[in-house]
Amino acid sequence: MFIAAAAAILVTMVMAIxxxxxxxxxxxxxxxxxxxxxxxxxxxxxxxxxxxxxxFLDIALVYALINFVGVIAVMKFFRYSHLGTPHAGxxxxxx
Amino acid sequence: MNPADxxxxxxxxxxxxxxxxxxxxxxxxxxxxMLSGIFSLLAAVLxxxxxxxxxxxxxxxxxxxxxxLLFLAxxxxxxxxxxxxxxxxxxxxxVIVTATGAMLIWGTLDMPHYGDPEAPANKHVxxxxxxxxxxxxxxxxxxxxxxxxxxxxxxxxxxxVIFTAGAGVLVILGRSRRRRRPGVNxxxxxxxxxxxx
Numbered sequence: 001m002f003i004a005a006a007a008a009i010l011v012t013m014v015m016a017i018x019x020x021x022x023x024x025x026x027x028x029x030x031x032x033x034x035x036x037x038x039x040x041x042x043x044x045x046x047x048x049x050x051x052x053x054x055x056f057l058d059i060a061l062v063y064a065l066i067n068f069v070g071v072i073a074v075m076k077f078f079r080y081s082h083l084g085t086p087h088a089g090x091x092x093x094x095x
Numbered sequence: 096m097n098p099a100d101x102x103x104x105x106x107x108x109x110x111x112x113x114x115x116x117x118x119x120x121x122x123x124x125x126x127x128x129m130l131s132g133i134f135s136l137l138a139a140v141l142x143x144x145x146x147x148x149x150x151x152x153x154x155x156x157x158x159x160x161x162x163x164l165l166f167l168a169x170x171x172x173x174x175x176x177x178x179x180x181x182x183x184x185x186x187x188x189x190v191i192v193t194a195t196g197a198m199l200i201w202g203t204l205d206m207p208h209y210g211d212p213e214a215p216a217n218k219h220v221x222x223x224x225x226x227x228x229x230x231x232x233x234x235x236x237x238x239x240x241x242x243x244x245x246x247x248x249x250x251x252x253x254x255x256v257i258f259t260a261g262a263g264v265l266v267i268l269g270r271s272r273r274r275r276r277p278g279v280n281x282x283x284x285x286x287x288x289x290x291x292x
Contacts, residue, residue: 003099010106017110020129021117029129037159040136044143050099051144059148063139063155070160077167
């Protein structure tokens with residue numbers, strides 16, 4: 001069953017790569033990368049059960065956090081062209 | 096390793112090769128950045144499959160996270176969005192690179208297999224660490240005993256490198272911070288910061 005799940009995740013990974021390659025808009029690519037991150041953490045979780053080390057599940061959770069923060073950072077970058085921290089000229093900025 | 100594991104490894108490596116080719120052939124810089132993030136994620140999954148979890152974690156955080164952002168920041172600063180047309184393939188460098196790669200692969204052929212208990216790396220000092228490290232160092236954790244005792248000088252060197260890198264970053268950021276504040280001389284700036292702290 002885990003092998004079937006792993007195979008399905010690998011197929012989905014291929015589809016995400018195709019979407020990230022073809023585009024056409026950059027939202028397609030961002031969503032493709034986000035989805036690819038989700039697929040890779042799912043694959044890590046399934047691999048943990050496949051090679052009988054179920055503690056990989058915790059690692060997959062940490063990957064979910066990294067993926068989430070990373071995509072937020074990319075989107076924020078596109079919205080503001082920087083990471084949204086105050087600028088050096090501000091009174092409260094310059095952190 | 097069972098056949099499913101080998102299949103997954105080969106499939107992931109093929110995906111990495113496909114992504115690498117897509118990176119080389121893409122004209123759009125943003126697509127290249129996103130694809131390189133995917134490449135890092137694939138590498139991280141491979142590392143996890145090789146049970147090198149710490150390496151995989153670093154790859155995911157640095158390769159897929161921070162360096163993607165650094166690439167995007169560079170794109171925003173340089174305003175270069177589309178790469179120019181590819182030049183025609185040059186034959187001589189291609190031949191040299193292919194030959195070097197073939198020689199490297201040939202060089203790995205007489206290496207021991209992955210996880211081989213008879214490999215020199217597993218015969219040299221590992222048995223002594225396993226048998227003697229609690230007695231010799233008094234540490235219950237074998238990895239800690241290797242890092243902090245047997246390879247203490249190595250760890251010290253690593254810490255020095257990290258400290259130097261951090262100090263360099265602080266020096267660079269501190270300088271640019273002062274330059275960006277026109278009309279305020281250095282003493283005033285320092286006083287302001289002290290008040291804030």
